[in-house]
Amino acid sequence: MLPSFTRYSPSLLTALAVSPKKAPFKRVRPTDAGWPSEAKWQKLKLEVNGSLIKIESPLNACKIDAKANACKELFRELRNPYFIGDEPALTQSAGLFNAWTSAPSIYAVAAKNADDVAAAVNFARINKLRLVVKGGGHSYQGTSNAPDSLLIWTRAMNKIELLDQFVPVGCEGRENPQQAVTVGSGAIWKYVYEAVTAKAGRYVQGGGCLTVGVAGLIQSGGFGSFSKKYGLAAAALLEAEIVTADGRILVVNACQHPDLFWGLKGGGGGSLGVVTRITLKTRDLPNWFGSVSGSIKANSDDAYKKLIERMISFYGEQLFNPNWGEQFQFYADNHIGISMVFQGIDNKQAKEIWKPFKDWVNSAPQEYTWQKPLEIGSLPAKFMWNSAILTKLAPSAVVKDDRPNAPSENIFWRGDQDQVGLFWHGYHSAWLPAELLNESKQQQLANALFATTRLWSVGLHFNKGLANAPAEEIAAAKDTATNPSVLTAFALAIIAGGDEKGPVFPGIAGHEPDMQVAARAADLIKRAMETLRLIASDTGSYVSETNFFEPDWQHSFWGTNYSKLSEVKRRYDPDGLFFVHHGVGSEEWSDDGFTKLSVSK
Numbered sequence: 175m176l177p178s179f180t181r182y183s184p185s186l187l188t189a190l191a192v193s194p195k196k197a198p199f200k201r202v203r204p205t206d207a208g209w210p211s212e213a214k215w216q217k218l219k220l221e222v223n224g225s226l227i228k229i230e231s232p233l234n235a236c237k238i239d240a241k242a243n244a245c246k247e248l249f250r251e252l253r254n255p256y257f258i259g260d261e262p263a264l265t266q267s268a269g270l271f272n273a274w275t276s277a278p279s280i281y282a283v284a285a286k287n288a289d290d291v292a293a294a295v296n297f298a299r300i301n302k303l304r305l306v307v308k309g310g311g312h313s314y315q316g317t318s319n320a321p322d323s324l325l326i327w328t329r330a331m332n333k334i335e336l337l338d339q340f341v342p343v344g345c346e347g348r349e350n351p352q353q354a355v356t357v358g359s360g361a362i363w364k365y366v367y368e369a370v371t372a373k374a375g376r377y378v379q380g381g382g383c384l385t386v387g388v389a390g391l392i393q394s395g396g397f398g399s400f401s402k403k404y405g406l407a408a409a410a411l412l413e414a415e416i417v418t419a420d421g422r423i424l425v426v427n428a429c430q431h432p433d434l435f436w437g438l439k440g441g442g443g444g445s446l447g448v449v450t451r452i453t454l455k456t457r458d459l460p461n462w463f464g465s466v467s468g469s470i471k472a473n474s475d476d477a478y479k480k481l482i483e484r485m486i487s488f489y490g491e492q493l494f495n496p497n498w499g500e501q502f503q504f505y506a507d508n509h510i511g512i513s514m515v516f517q518g519i520d521n522k523q524a525k526e527i528w529k530p531f532k533d534w535v536n537s538a539p540q541e542y543t544w545q546k547p548l549e550i551g552s553l554p555a556k557f558m559w560n561s562a563i564l565t566k567l568a569p570s571a572v573v574k575d576d577r578p579n580a581p582s583e584n585i586f587w588r589g590d591q592d593q594v595g596l597f598w599h600g601y602h603s604a605w606l607p608a609e610l611l612n613e614s615k616q617q618q619l620a621n622a623l624f625a626t627t628r629l630w631s632v633g634l635h636f637n638k639g640l641a642n643a644p645a646e647e648i649a650a651a652k653d654t655a656t657n658p659s660v661l662t663a664f665a666l667a668i669i670a671g672g673d674e675k676g677p678v679f680p681g682i683a684g685h686e687p688d689m690q691v692a693a694r695a696a697d698l699i700k701r702a703m704e705t706l707r708l709i710a711s712d713t714g715s716y717v718s719e720t721n722f723f724e725p726d727w728q729h730s731f732w733g734t735n736y737s738k739l740s741e742v743k744r745r746y747d748p749d750g751l752f753f754v755h756h757g758v759g760s761e762e763w764s765d766d767g768f769t770k771l772s773v774s775k
């Protein structure tokens with residue numbers, strides 16, 4: 175219906191009549207007249223003490239000759255997350271079907287400190303550039319790469335310092351001093367664990383994957399293997415240094431800029447500013463960490479259904495507590511994988527806990543076969559992330575960075591190998607409410623899991639749901655921007671898949687993903703999540719391990735926290751300098767982040 179003009183005042187009518195429609199605000203690309211001149215780039219280079227790089231992708235060698243040895247060698251290197259991490263042109267995933275393909279920026283500022291970052295932020299704002307920030311480069315959504323952009327690359331800001339008596343700036347007299355670790359935002363968790371646990375015998379809550387970046391993970395909310403005990407990684411953030419869109423360098427914590435501090439805890443990376451340093455609390459280390467692994471094959475659909483039911487009831491009765499983390503995987507070919515970790519109990523106790531389940535499986539050899547026998551082991555907690563000890567005692571669990579002269583600390587879990595350089599077909603997740611573990615609901619949950627596996631395999635990541643975590647960790651997680659769904663979820667269900675050939679790359683002859691296979695897989699993965707969602711329709715999804723096309727993503731990633739997060743965004747980045755796909759405020763921009771949609775400037 176047309177509005178009645180009589181409702182408007184004459185002055186408003188005049189304003190409407192004379193105001194010419196402004197062209198939408200657009201950021202500039204290298205082909206636009208407004209792209210900064212060479213002289214301007216050189217000036218920026220001086221300002222950042224030479225740390226400006228004109229990016230040349232190593233994939234260019236393959237574009238010239240895909241059969242050349244250099245290209246073959248590159249695709250071998252693309253299986254090494256440390257190699258990828260050291261390359262400003264690359265990201266840990268090659269892309270996601272129908273969503274994004276990794277593409278380098280035009281220039282990168284390889285920042286060494288907050289001043290370099292501020293110079294890059296100011297340059298991007300003044301020159302209307304598309305800005306992108308990369309730490310560890312592990313975004314599944316492709317949010318740390320963008321073509322035609324300026325990259326702020328934090329890799330070189332990786333100093334780690336342990337502190338005995340840390341009090342956030344401005345919190346003197348309000349907060350007790352505590353043990354903490356201050357980390358440059360470009361550090362990866364492996365180096366943090368090496369410093370905090372292997373060297374100093376303390377615990378810090380970070381990510382499970384060793385090559386994930388610290389600032390990206392904290393802004394995701396962040397889970398590690400032992401989060402059921404120690405909570406959300408973001409909840410342990412005590413302070414951050416951040417460069418905001420106006421180029422200011424702020425120190426934020428519970429006492430200074432508490433709104434921005436809150437937003438950084440789970441509000442999503444790359445949306446509020448560039449974090450240059452974080453300080454996290456550290457805690458006493460438990461004596462032991464342990465693991466339980468194995469896999470069981472059921473010989474019929476009925477046996478598989480019973481096995482799923484048994485695993486669910488066993489988890490609910492015995493493992494649904496802070497001692498246990500990580501995963502059960504339910505596969506389409508009627509086998510399940512057990513990949514669990516524990517802390518707070520010893521090996522003997524772990525064996526006792528698993529005995530009834532093991533006996534149950536063994537009592538029906540006509541129905542179940544151990545494809546991989548149940549193995550229960552533990553090690554002194556201080557060895558957990560010690561590269562020298564792990565490569566000696568558990569060489570099958572880790573892979574070394576095989577580049578000549580690579581630091582000996584550079585290892586990663588073999589379990590993460592398949593994801594390196596992967597082209598994804600689909601990726602979905604949903605938090606599963608703890609009430610599904612009630613006796614009256616277990617059958618429904620087991621049925622839904624079985625139905626889901628008819629389409630695709632599904633993993634239950636118990637450490638990524640905080641139900642039954644210690645009360646103080648739930649309270650701390652409540653004080654973050656992460657969707658409150660996490661507080662009452664017993665697990666995060668992840669359904670995902672990618673190209674099984676290993677690293678492949680769209681546009682590189684001989685190394686291209688099979689798009690027909692990808693399309694089929696994407697459809698099955700989507701339908702599998704729709705099937706599982708029938709029992710968890712209204713819960714959220716973890717912002718950093720989620721569906722690129724997540725409907726109602728604001729609600730899904732942040733739930734009731736979204737309006738507060740939007741206010742923080744408007745306060746600190748009113749013009750939307752920081753844009754990432756499905757990040758806070760991104761609804762005001764075109765999909766590529768170049769054109770402002772709603773408000774003309």
Ligand SMILES: Cc1cc2nc3c(=O)[nH]c(=O)nc-3n(C[C@H](O)[C@H](O)[C@H](O)COP(=O)(O)OP(=O)(O)OC[C@H]3O[C@@H](n4cnc5c(N)ncnc54)[C@H](O)[C@@H]3O)c2cc1C
Nearest residue numbers: 309310311312313317318382383387389390397443444449
């Ligand atoms: C193999 C693999 C394993 C994973 N394992 C886990 C896990 O165990 N637990 C878990 O919770 N998640 C996990 N993730 C998801 C991962 O934690 C998140 O994607 C995280 O945001 C990655 O951070 P990053 O610095 O490595 O990635 P990046 O891609 O560099 O950054 C992720 C996002 O954060 C932004 N960002 C990075 N640095 C900064 C900064 N200094 N200031 C502002 N914004 C910044 C980027 O712009 C981007 O939007 C995993 C991902 C992969 C690929």
